[in-house]
Amino acid sequence: xxxxxxxxxxxxxxxxxxxxxxxxxxxxxxxxxxxxxxxxxxxxxxxxxxxxxxxxxxxxxxxxxxxxxxxxxxxxxxxxxxxxxxxxxxxxxxxxxxxxxxxxxxxxxxxxxxxxxxxxxxxxxxxxxxxxxxxxxxxxxxxxxxxxxxxxxxxxxxxxxxxxxxxxxxxxxxxxxxxxxxxxxxxxxxxxxxxxxxxxxxxxxxxxxxxxxxxxxxxxxxxxxxxxxxxxxxxxxxxxxxxxxxxxxxxxxxxxxxxxxxxxxxxxxxxxxxxxxxxxxxxxxxxxxxxxxxxxxxxxxxxxxxxxxxxxxxxxxxxxxxxxxxxxxxxxxxxxxxxxxxxxxxxxxx
Amino acid sequence: xxxxxxxxxxxxxxxxxxxxxxxxxxxxxxxxxxxxxxxxxxxxxxxxxxxxxxxxxxxxxxxxxxxxxxxxxxxxxxxxxxxxxxxxxxxxxxxxxxxxxxxxxxxxxxxxxxxxxxxxxxxxxxxxxxxxxxxxxxxxxxxxxxxxxxxxxxxxxxxxxxxxxxxxxxxxxxxxxxxxxxxxxxxxxxxxxxxxxxxxxxxxxxxxxxxxxxxxxxxxxxxxxxxxxxxxxxxxxxxxxxxxxxxxxxxxxxxxxxxxxxxxxxxxxxxxxxxxxxxxxxxxxxxxxxxxxxxxxxxxxxxxxxxxxxxxxxxxxxxxxxxxxxxxxxxxxxxxxxxxxxxxxxxxxx
Numbered sequence: 036x037x038x039x040x041x042x043x044x045x046x047x048x049x050x051x052x053x054x055x056x057x058x059x060x061x062x063x064x065x066x067x068x069x070x071x072x073x074x075x076x077x078x079x080x081x082x083x084x085x086x087x088x089x090x091x092x093x094x095x096x097x098x099x100x101x102x103x104x105x106x107x108x109x110x111x112x113x114x115x116x117x118x119x120x121x122x123x124x125x126x127x128x129x130x131x132x133x134x135x136x137x138x139x140x141x142x143x144x145x146x147x148x149x150x151x152x153x154x155x156x157x158x159x160x161x162x163x164x165x166x167x168x169x170x171x172x173x174x175x176x177x178x179x180x181x182x183x184x185x186x187x188x189x190x191x192x193x194x195x196x197x198x199x200x201x202x203x204x205x206x207x208x209x210x211x212x213x214x215x216x217x218x219x220x221x222x223x224x225x226x227x228x229x230x231x232x233x234x235x236x237x238x239x240x241x242x243x244x245x246x247x248x249x250x251x252x253x254x255x256x257x258x259x260x261x262x263x264x265x266x267x268x269x270x271x272x273x274x275x276x277x278x279x280x281x282x283x284x285x286x287x288x289x290x291x292x293x294x295x296x297x298x299x300x301x302x303x304x305x306x307x308x309x310x311x312x313x314x315x316x317x318x319x320x321x322x323x324x325x326x327x328x329x330x331x332x333x334x335x336x337x338x339x340x341x342x343x344x345x346x347x348x349x350x351x352x353x354x355x356x357x358x359x360x361x362x363x364x365x366x367x368x369x370x371x372x373x374x375x376x377x378x379x380x381x382x383x384x385x
Numbered sequence: 386x387x388x389x390x391x392x393x394x395x396x397x398x399x400x401x402x403x404x405x406x407x408x409x410x411x412x413x414x415x416x417x418x419x420x421x422x423x424x425x426x427x428x429x430x431x432x433x434x435x436x437x438x439x440x441x442x443x444x445x446x447x448x449x450x451x452x453x454x455x456x457x458x459x460x461x462x463x464x465x466x467x468x469x470x471x472x473x474x475x476x477x478x479x480x481x482x483x484x485x486x487x488x489x490x491x492x493x494x495x496x497x498x499x500x501x502x503x504x505x506x507x508x509x510x511x512x513x514x515x516x517x518x519x520x521x522x523x524x525x526x527x528x529x530x531x532x533x534x535x536x537x538x539x540x541x542x543x544x545x546x547x548x549x550x551x552x553x554x555x556x557x558x559x560x561x562x563x564x565x566x567x568x569x570x571x572x573x574x575x576x577x578x579x580x581x582x583x584x585x586x587x588x589x590x591x592x593x594x595x596x597x598x599x600x601x602x603x604x605x606x607x608x609x610x611x612x613x614x615x616x617x618x619x620x621x622x623x624x625x626x627x628x629x630x631x632x633x634x635x636x637x638x639x640x641x642x643x644x645x646x647x648x649x650x651x652x653x654x655x656x657x658x659x660x661x662x663x664x665x666x667x668x669x670x671x672x673x674x675x676x677x678x679x680x681x682x683x684x685x686x687x688x689x690x691x692x693x694x695x696x697x698x699x700x701x702x703x704x705x706x707x708x709x710x711x712x713x714x715x716x717x718x719x720x721x722x723x724x725x726x727x728x729x730x731x732x733x734x735x
Contacts, residue, residue: 084555141524178553184543198532201532207521
């Protein structure tokens with residue numbers, strides 16, 4: 036679908052220097068422009084329901100935007116694997132929408148679980164429509180995603196995406212179980228972020244290889260790319276929660292802190308802390324007793340322990356592994372864009 | 386599987402007179418004993434997860450029991466359609482478990498949405514484990530149900546159950562949108578209960594015909610049986626909420642009242658009310674301002690309007706339609722049990 040034309044757009048968006056965060060996603064979007072437009076139309080169309088509140092809440096979510104990185108990955112993987120799209124061959128579009136529906140359903144439920152008031156710089160759906168609507172519309176989107184898979188008709192795709200959905204829920208439950216617990220091993224934290232983020236990144240990429248009917252080695256390579264990219268992405272997200280400029284990222288700094296969420300910046304700072312500092316972390320994270328002065332002090336301790344750097348270094352290693360996983364594919368524009376995307380996930384924090 | 390042996394059990398449980406509520410379900414359970422035991426084992430096995438909270442919450446739900454009417458329907462439909470089960474042909478068992486997983490996921494989310502503290506006479510899962518766990522474990526069970534369908538491998542089954550899942554969510558959203566609204570048309574109320582209850586009853590029955598590879602007429606007949614049975618079942622449930630003996634049914638009388646839920650007993654009483662009574666209903670249902678004396682007064686107004694009878698009469702008509710839908714099947718023990726089940730759904734209120 037117009038890869039030849041859109042390469043020019045992609046080149047323009049990308050510029051000629053090293054990839055910077057803003058222009059990498061722009062380049063990927065430019066390369067996949069026609070597909071992403073079709074995917075967005077599919078998302079709106081499939082959000083339809085005779086029950087008005089469902090498309091209303093759906094419109095709120097669509098308006099909120101977001102990077103749509105997961106459907107981009109499905110489309111990019113399909114291109115990388117040479118999927119021959121055509122008027123009657125639009126499986127990658129439907130599955131990209133399906134992946135975004137799964138993601139959106141989990142976001143709606145996360146915001147209820149986390150009692151979030153903001154999402155992507157706008158009031159979160161639960162803040163506008165209430166928790167009940169968020170739970171139920173999340174369920175609807177989840178069910179609708181399975182209808183999209185069923186319409187696609189590939190048992191392999193269904194196995195990949197239903198397993199990813201179960202893994203996401205397990206990751207979220209594990210995250211809840213570790214909340215406020217500073218003794219959480221780093222391995223458990225990594226298991227959490229694998230579940231909540233990397234599993235769907237991996238599945239989003241892998242289904243691109245499946246629709247193109249490529250050998251298992253390519254499926255597994257894309258799975259590895261997605262897994263490692265997702266790990267890097269979540270690590271950076273967790274770092275940004277203690278470092279981000281709220282206006283730039285549309286998220287509230289210190290959300291994780293206020294919720295007592297166990298992330299690597301906190302674990303690294305806690306492990307490096309002296310007795311008095313440990314008592315501070317125990318009070319603010321384990322008992323949840325916080326005052327207005329606590330976030331600045333936490334940020335100071337995180338800086339002292341170099342815990343953001345520790346987190347971003349680990350993210351960089353996952354990003355490197357993501358790039359390495361693409362080595363089995365021959366050089367191409369879309370492969371270069373996926374490599375740049377791995378760099379982007381880490382660079383957006385710098 | 387052992388239908389010949391269990392017929393004796395079923396006959397014994399059923400007795401020789403007209404079916405009474407208690408012995409109809411006992412007879413159905415006795416006829417399907419081996420299958421239900423296998424289904425319960427499947428439910429426990431598929432609840433497994435490396436994240437301990439998931440099987441813990443699962444065990445709470447299994448211990449709470451419940452009538453398991455939906456998996457019974459799948460198993461009964463498979464028997465009615467002559468599904469030839471065997472050691473390697475256990476699709477009906479896996480799909481019965483799948484149906485129960487979908488139902489359990491919606492129960493968990495309902496309890497969060499309704500802020501229930503009791504379910505089936507025990508503390509509800511959200512009361513014991515918290516709302517967050519209920520949302521997330523519900524998501525897990527929902528995802529697991531799709532993994533079970535994928536393992537079954539029938540696109541037809543997946544289409545039926547994923548459409549039912551979307552319809553359930555739509556019904557729940559519509560119920561939320563009509564909450565506190567006494568101007569809700571009865572047709573809208575019927576649409577709500579079709580979504581929240583009848584759609585899954587219908588799907589549970591229909592997949593029994595699909596696994597047995599029966600002609601579409603039998604699929605549709607079982608779909609109609611399940612739809613009408615589900616409508617009757619929910620109407621009776623809604624009547625019982627204004628009539629039930631709490632200890633017998635393990636549910637709190639007046640839950641719907643306190644939540645301002647719009648059900649037929651309330652709609653019928655409101656439509657029959659005079660000016661003063663209408664003002665009462667508007668205060669307690671629309672504004673939600675309630676005192677301890679209001680439930681007894683509401684019960685008196687419902688009795689005065691004969692609104693329980695109105696509701697149960699409508700339920701009886703659906704039950705009759707359910708029985709009529711089974712006419713295309715030849716007489717058999719399991720057909721008689723399904724006919725008795727339709728009678729049971731109405732009689733349990735008497």
